Amino acid sequence: MLQKPAKPYRVAIFHQGCVPVYRRGFYVRLAETSRNQYVVFHGKPPSNTSLQVAKPPFPFANVEVGTVELRLKKALLIWQAAVSRYVKGRFDGVVIGHEFKFLSSFAILALAKLRRRPVFWWGFGYRKAYGSWEEGGARPPLKDRIARWAADRLARLGDGYLAYTEKGREHLLSIGVPADRIQVVRNTIDVEEQIVLADKAAAFDDAEIRAEFGLRPGSDVLLYVGRLVPRKEVDSLVRFAVASPQVDGRPVDVLVIGDGEERARLEALAGGARNIRFAGAIDPSDLRIAKAMKLCRAVVIPGYLGLAINHAFAHGRPIITRKHDFHSPEIEYLTEGEDSLLIAGDEADFHKGLAAFLAAPEEQQRLAANAAARRETLRMDYMVKAYDDFISRVVANADNGR
Structure with missing residues (x-):
């Protein structure tokens, strides 16, 4: 029996809140080579970063959104005005950066789960305790320990994890994420x-x-x-x-x-x-x-x-x-x-x-x-192919299961 060719899917990407200059080439290559349509949601970079941001117009599908920032002592919380656009976009899957500061991502995670659409995390695969370095101590401070605990539990909620390194994959396996839900895509520039x-x-x-x-x-x-x-x-x-x-x-x-x-x-x-x-x-x-x-x-x-x-x-x-x-x-x-x-x-x-x-x-x-x-x-071609193939497989399996 001939295998039915995979159909193209529509996938939303929420990552870093903006399009950094080093990420632009990846999104361009993804749009050029994939049958899927990836839509990148972006806006101003978070004010607590110094990311060098690529300037539109972009040669890939994208949606520019506004953001609202709230500071709680040293913490920065961000709401991207994108939840309704995500709902109206009829997406088959969504990619979310594994960053706690984007509160809107948690709303999108909940909506995707209710709609039975696959959710992919994209990040390190584990959370580093930067606070212990900044504060000069060997033991991570309480806020870092809580953040790592929460990050591990969020990782297990995903239908897939796009990790940067083998160490990230090893950590995800150690906390109970199934091997078939993890893909190492590396992380590169053009x-x-x-x-x-x-x-x-x-x-x-x-x-x-x-x-x-x-x-x-x-x-x-x-x-x-x-x-x-x-x-x-x-x-x-x-x-x-x-x-x-x-x-x-x-x-x-x-x-x-x-x-x-x-x-x-x-x-x-x-x-x-x-x-x-x-x-x-x-x-x-x-x-x-x-x-x-x-x-x-x-x-x-x-x-x-x-x-x-x-x-x-x-x-x-x-x-x-x-x-x-x-x-x-x-x-x-x-x-x-x-x-x-x-x-x-x-x-x-x-x-x-x-x-x-x-x-x-x-x-x-x-x-x-x-x-x-x-x-x-x-080279970027490896990252693009690994990223696209993994998302296509997981979304296809979810689609067949509905």
């Missing part, structure tokens, strides 16, 4: 776009790039790309640059690309040092970032590390960070000592590690070659 940009940047002369960013001739360049927020600990990199304008007889420059609440403090900390340059926020699709990647020896992010890994690997640049337990789950994409350096110890140890790296040209080349090879495992 690596293909970045490879094209890297090829274009290769044609530019290094001296021209240095002049564009105000970097010194012949310097070893360390690059930071990302939001300027406390969790990233960019101040540690700035202090290194101030203390080490030269390493092993060669000048050292630090180029900081990004913006955020920490920028003014970091610029004051730099104190006008000639070897530290702040370039501001630059869109990932801008050739200028590719030029900076070409020039740098490594991408250095002392604190919280996430999708900068994918960005650096797309350009064949190793990552250097501090070794701690509070990185984003994307830290699993690194192979320590092969394509990256995770330096243990305090800030002094970190600075010694940076100096040792800068004094070892052969090590720089080895790590860069391995980083370039790793980018092949982080």
Whole structure:
């Protein structure tokens, strides 16, 4: 008997409250390759984040919605004016980000369950206790413990979970989520776009790039790309640059690309040092970032590390960070000592590690070659296919069961 071809489904996506620039390429590729219609609900980014947001119009189905924010001490609660639009949209399934602050998502979860429509969580697969890092303690504070308890129970309510890493999958299995309800989709940027940009940047002369960013001739360049927020600990990199304008007889420059609440403090900390340059926020699709990647020896992010890994690997640049337990789950994409350096110890140890790296040209080349090879495992096509195939299967099973 011939198998009946799967019909296209209509699926709503509520994730992050906006369309970050790094997520735009994923939604475009999903719309181009899937038979399903995915409708992305988005609005202004939450005020407690510094996400760089992509600007409409978008070449994929989307609905722009208003938001209402409510602050309760340090907590931020958000209501997206999208519940009625979700109900009227006659969706076959819904994808929800695993974030407690979006109260409207709980209403959509309840409505989807009442209508017997599949609900998919999309996130890490587990909840990290950031509060213990921020408060300097080893034991997570009560609010983090409660949040993790609630996150585990919500995960079991879903019909599917789109997890970023194998560690997320292992946690979900450990709390009783059936294996057939879990799909590891990884989490990536548009690596293909970045490879094209890297090829274009290769044609530019290094001296021209240095002049564009105000970097010194012949310097070893360390690059930071990302939001300027406390969790990233960019101040540690700035202090290194101030203390080490030269390493092993060669000048050292630090180029900081990004913006955020920490920028003014970091610029004051730099104190006008000639070897530290702040370039501001630059869109990932801008050739200028590719030029900076070409020039740098490594991408250095002392604190919280996430999708900068994918960005650096797309350009064949190793990552250097501090070794701690509070990185984003994307830290699993690194192979320590092969394509990256995770330096243990305090800030002094970190600075010694940076100096040792800068004094070892052969090590720089080895790590860069391995980083370039790793980018092949982080291409977006895998993420799009895994995401779409899993949702199609679960929705089809639910449809056949009704």
